Amino acid sequence: MQKREVDFLVIGSGIAGISYALKVAEFGKVLMLTKSDEDESNTKYAQGGIAAVMYEPDSYNKHIEDTLICGDGVCDENIVKLVIEESTQRINELINWGTQFDKTVTGNYDLAKEGGHSEKRILHHKDNTGFEIERALLEQAHLHPNIEILSHYYAMEIITQHHLGIWVNSQTPGIECYGVYALNLKTEKIEVIAAKIILMASGGCGHIYESTTNPTIATGDGVAMVYRAKGKIKDMEFIQFHPTALYQPGQHPSFLISEAVRGFGAVLKNKEGEAFMAKYDTRKDLAPRDIVARAIDNEMKTRGDDFVYLDCSALDKEEFIKHFPNIYNKCLSLNIDVFENLIPVVPAAHYMCGGIDADEHGRSSIKNLYAVGECARTGLHGANRLASNSLLEALVFSHRAAIHSIDEIENTTFMKGIPDWDAEGTASPEEMVLITQSLKELQAIMSNYVGIVRSNLRLKRAFDRLLILHKETENLYERTTVSKQLCELRNMIKVGYVIIKQAMQRKESRGLHYNLDHPKLNA
DSSP states (O other): OOEEEEEEEOOOOSSHHHHHHHHHGGGGGGEEEESTTTOOOOOOOOOOEEEEOOOEEEEEEEEHHHHHHHHHTTTHHHHHHHHHHHHHHHHHHHHTTOOOBOTTTTTSOOOOOOOOSSSSSEOEEEEETHHHHHHHHHHHHHHHHTTTEESEEEEEEEEEGGGGGGGOOOOTTTTOOOEEEEEEEETTTTEEEEEEEEEEEOOOOOGSSSSSSSTTOOHHHHHHHHHTTTTEETTOOOHHHHHEEOOOOTTTOOOBBOHOOOOOOOEEEEETTTOGGTTTTTTTSSHHHHHHHHHHHHHHHHTTOOOOOETTTTHHHHHHHOOOOOHHHHHHTTOOOOSSSOEEEEEEEEEEEEEEEEOOOOOOOOOOOEEGGEEEEESSSSTTTTTTTTHHOOOHHHHHHHHHHHHHHHHHHOOOOOOOOOTTTTTTOHHHHHHHHHHHHHHHHHHSSSSSSOOOOHHHHHHHHHHHHHHHHHHHHHHHOOEEEHHHHHHHHHHHHHHHHHHHHOOOOTTBBOOOTSOOOOO
C-alpha cells in the first residue's frame, strides 16, 4: 500500500481549502485531496456573492446585527463580531489574489442586497461569483511549488488512535488525527496519507435530500468521518433550504435562482398572481431564508400547488441580463423569457448551518484536525445563515486556522506505524442497485420527514426507517470491497442520523428547525 507524508493535508478544494493552502504553503508541503475535478466544489456554484462591509452608510455593527437577527438567538456573538470585523481585510486579500468583482461606472464595487441584509453589501461577479473565486484561487495554487492537488482522491476515514488499536470514545481526552485513508479513484487502491496537520474543508450534505442546489459531491463526508472518529458535531438540525430553486422535476441537482434576483426587485407570487410574502413578514421577499422557504412551503401545501412563481417582468431588462446572464440564459433554454413568463420555483436543500464543532481558530475537538467552510460549525450562522455570509466565513476561518496551524506544526511530528487499510474478508462489490435504491430511500425519508416543516411523529418515523438503512448498509460495507458510491451512501446515512437525532433533541422551533409540536421559541 502506498504511503505519503505531508506537512499539511487539505480535504476539499473550495474557497476554504485553497485559501488555507495558499497561506500555509510557505511553511511546509501541502497536499490537497478532492474526490472530483479540482474545481468541483460548492464554492464554484455560489451565484449571489460574498458579504462584506465596504462603504458607508454600511458598518460592521449593521452587518453584525443582521447576522444575529437571522441566526435567531443561536449565533456565538463573539464569533459574529470577529468574522464581520475581519471581512474587509479578507475581501481585499481575495481581490489581490485576482478575483474580479463587478464595479459601477464610478469604479466602486457594485454591491447588491439580499434577504436579511439592511444595506447593500454583496460583492459579486455577475451571477457566477463562486466560479470566479474558484478560478482565481486555483490559478494561485498552481503557481505555488509547495502545493500539490490530487483530484479523484476520496478521503474515506481520518486516522486516529482507534486505527492503532487504542480504544477512544467521545469522552476520551486527547483524540488525535494522524492523516487519512484515501481511495485513489483512478487505480481503485487505498492509500495511507500521513500528515502533521489536517484541514477538513469537505463542504456540505445537500444530496441527502431529493432536491438540492448542491453539486453531487455534497454528501457530508467530512461530518461523517469526524462523527465516526468521536469528534464533536453540533447544530445539525439547522439545514437551510434555498427558497428559489428552478422547478424542474427529476433534475438533480436543482438550478439555483439567486436570492440576488429578489434583491434586484423580483417578486414571489402564487398561481393566482398574488404577491404573498407580505402575509408572512414585513420584509416581504427579502425576509431571511427560513421565513421565505416556510412561506413558499405553506403556499404550496395549502393550495395543492407544486411550485410558486418568481415575477421578474417589471425589472430593467438590460440591467437584469448584465447582472444575471446565466440565470437568464438557463430560463431561456427552457422557453422561459423572464420578462414575459413567470419563473416556477420551489425550495431546495442548500446549506448545512451545523457541522464539525470548531473554535475561533478553526480547531475541532480532535487534535491536529481543523474544520473550515460548510462542514464546520463555527457559531457564525446560528439557526439560519444570513445570505452570502458563507464564503466570508470560509475566508476568515481559513486565515485563522492557517495562523494557528503554522504555530502548531513546529511541535508536531508524523505518527509512525500507521497500519495499512484492512480489507481482509471482503468480496467484490454487490450489484449497484442495492446502493442506488438505498440512496433513493434515504432521500425520500429526509425530504418527507426532515424537511422545512417537521413534527415529533415525522422525526420518529425517519429515525426508525434510517436505522434499517444503516444496518443494511453497514452489513454491505463490512463484506464488500469499498467503492466511492458505497462510502458516500454510508456517510449520507450517518449525517441523516445526526440531523434527526439533534432535531429530536431540540424541543422548540427556531430558525431553520420548525417543529409543529413545538412551534414556539424557548426563552
